[in-house]
Amino acid sequence: MLLVGTSVGAVHIFVSLFIKSxxxxxxxxxxxxxxxxxxxxxxxxxxxxxxxxxxxxxxTFGIAAYTLACVLLWQANSTNAFLISAIAEGCGGGTMISMITTMMADRSLPQERGQIFAICMAGFDLGIAIAAPIFGYVSEFVGYRNMFAYSATLTFLALLIFLTLSNKSLTNSLRFALGRGEDAFSLNNIN
Structure with missing residues (x-):
């Protein structure tokens, strides 16, 4: 959530300035x-x-959509490119955040959900908070366009982490992340 939040923060903070530039x-x-x-x-x-x-x-789809949005911004030079990037960014937000929250609900007892949600979303919020100073500094050296390439790298790293560490083993993680296996940590699947 921290990595994706940092990337989302970069998009939300700098996209208007980039479009203008x-x-x-x-x-x-x-x-x-x-x-x-x-x-x-x-x-x-x-x-x-x-x-x-x-x-x-x-x-997986949501994180990949965020990655795609940043890659498209990196290469954007037309109205259509910005529109397609916006659609990808919306798809990322519309799926990833709500599905992570739902997964956290699946993995926690009712009395601990508030704490679990708070910790999970705190990572996302912290990422947004640190995006401005980090990517503001980065953009001074590489420009807004290349800054979005770095942002795409963060979401791609988040995708790799989810694909490999979302379940009890690498194989189970890949199967779960690709919709081919169950969530071993879901309370519905624990005996």
């Missing part, structure tokens, strides 16, 4: 409008589908 005729507000619509739309379908296909698959 590219001189593409696109308002940063539209980026967030499209992202919000994308996020809302995918949540309508992802919640029910995750009950059927598993949380891991949708968390």
């Amino acid at each position: 590219t001189e593409v005729s696109f308002n940063g507000g539209w980026f967030f409008t499209v992202s919000a619509i994308s996020s809302f739309t995918i949540r309508v379908f992802a919640g029910r589908a995750s009950d059927r296909f598993g949380r891991g698959l949708f968390i």
